[in-house]
Amino acid sequence: MPQSASTTTPTTSPARLMDGTALARRIVETTAERAAAFTARTGTSPCLATVLVGEDPASVTYVRMKQNRCRKAGIVSRHVALPAETTTAELVHTLTALSTDPAVHGILLQHPMGEHIDERAAFEAIAPEKDVDGVTLSSYAAMSFGLPGFQSCTPGGIMRLLDAYDVDPAGSRAVVVGRSAILGKPVGMLLLARDATVTYCHSRTKDLGAVVREADIVVAAVGRPELIRGEDIKPGAVVIDAGYNPGNVGDVHFASAVERAGLITPVPGGVGPMTIATLMEQTVTGAERQLGL
Numbered sequence: 001m002p003q004s005a006s007t008t009t010p011t012t013s014p015a016r017l018m019d020g021t022a023l024a025r026r027i028v029e030t031t032a033e034r035a036a037a038f039t040a041r042t043g044t045s046p047c048l049a050t051v052l053v054g055e056d057p058a059s060v061t062y063v064r065m066k067q068n069r070c071r072k073a074g075i076v077s078r079h080v081a082l083p084a085e086t087t088t089a090e091l092v093h094t095l096t097a098l099s100t101d102p103a104v105h106g107i108l109l110q111h112p113m114g115e116h117i118d119e120r121a122a123f124e125a126i127a128p129e130k131d132v133d134g135v136t137l138s139s140y141a142a143m144s145f146g147l148p149g150f151q152s153c154t155p156g157g158i159m160r161l162l163d164a165y166d167v168d169p170a171g172s173r174a175v176v177v178g179r180s181a182i183l184g185k186p187v188g189m190l191l192l193a194r195d196a197t198v199t200y201c202h203s204r205t206k207d208l209g210a211v212v213r214e215a216d217i218v219v220a221a222v223g224r225p226e227l228i229r230g231e232d233i234k235p236g237a238v239v240i241d242a243g244y245n246p247g248n249v250g251d252v253h254f255a256s257a258v259e260r261a262g263l264i265t266p267v268p269g270g271v272g273p274m275t276i277a278t279l280m281e282q283t284v285t286g287a288e289r290q291l292g293l
């Protein structure tokens with residue numbers, strides 16, 4: 001029976017790890033079966049277009065990881081590499097072309113894209129039915145109302161992890177540290193849609209530690225290495241570390257947090273693999289929907 005995060009018993013033993021690698025592997029296996037069935041029925045494979053502006057080394061790595069996972073899942077990947085000086089208009093043109101190409105079922109625009117680009121204009125050039133990374137306003141509306149639609153991949157992956165570990169957000173106090181468009185904001189919306197009481201913290205939040213100490217579920221999504229420390233974790237809380245920092249360091253100081261949390265995601269091996277598994281799954285869902293299957 002799902003456990004409400006607000007009723008998990010405070011613990012004095014180290015937290016249980018939430019194994020994102022294992023869950024992601026199972027999701028990709030199931031996705032590969034669905035992709036094979038799609039190919040058998042339609043004579044064409046699900047296709048994900050990845051778009052990268054510039055050559056930021058971390059982004060290059062993430063896109064490569066997505067392409068590798070596509071191969072495992074039986075998804076064709078088509079990559080569009082654009083120079084760093086690409087304008088918003090040029091990027092919008094590329095995304096519009098992919099949006100109208102019937103051979104492409106999903107579009108991933110790697111983030112960040114460079115300060116000169118109007119990020120919202122770029123994301124909105126992705127057709128909602130191909131928005132398998134959950135970044136358009138249409139997808140945000142679906143997430144905030146708890147309606148079917150594509151979820152932002154890291155937030156969607158986090159919700160899957162909570163479900164897999166029988167954590168029911170309903171009635172719990174969830175604190176999201178960070179308010180980015182692809183992570184903090186949407187994960188808060190998904191938690192709210194599942195009846196958590198959600199607080200967002202950000203750079204202007206006063207006494208961050210005091211707010212975090214109230215949380216039954218903490219989602220750290222701010223991109224500040226080891227910002228959240230064990231002393232700020234309520235005993236028995238569920239701690240989700242969604243921080244991507246150089247050197248595979250999360251936003252949570254793992255060694256101290258693991259001593260207080262009830263459940264905790266490691267970095268690496270927690271939220272990261274779930275991000276890509278969610279992308280694979282949603283790409284096949286997009287392909288199925290577009291062909292009316």
Ligand SMILES: Nc1nc2c(c(=O)[nH]1)N[C@@H](CN(C=O)c1ccc(C(=O)N[C@@H](CCC(=O)O)C(=O)O)cc1)CN2
Binds near residue numbers: 065133276
């Ligand atoms: N358009 C998007 N841009 C970005 C997203 C996103 O979901 N959509 N998320 C992040 C980065 N990211 C994917 O793009 C990502 C980061 C990390 C991982 C991951 O699996 N990390 C591994 C460790 C990897 C390693 O060993 O080098 C882990 O945590 O276990 C996946 C995806 C920003 N941009």
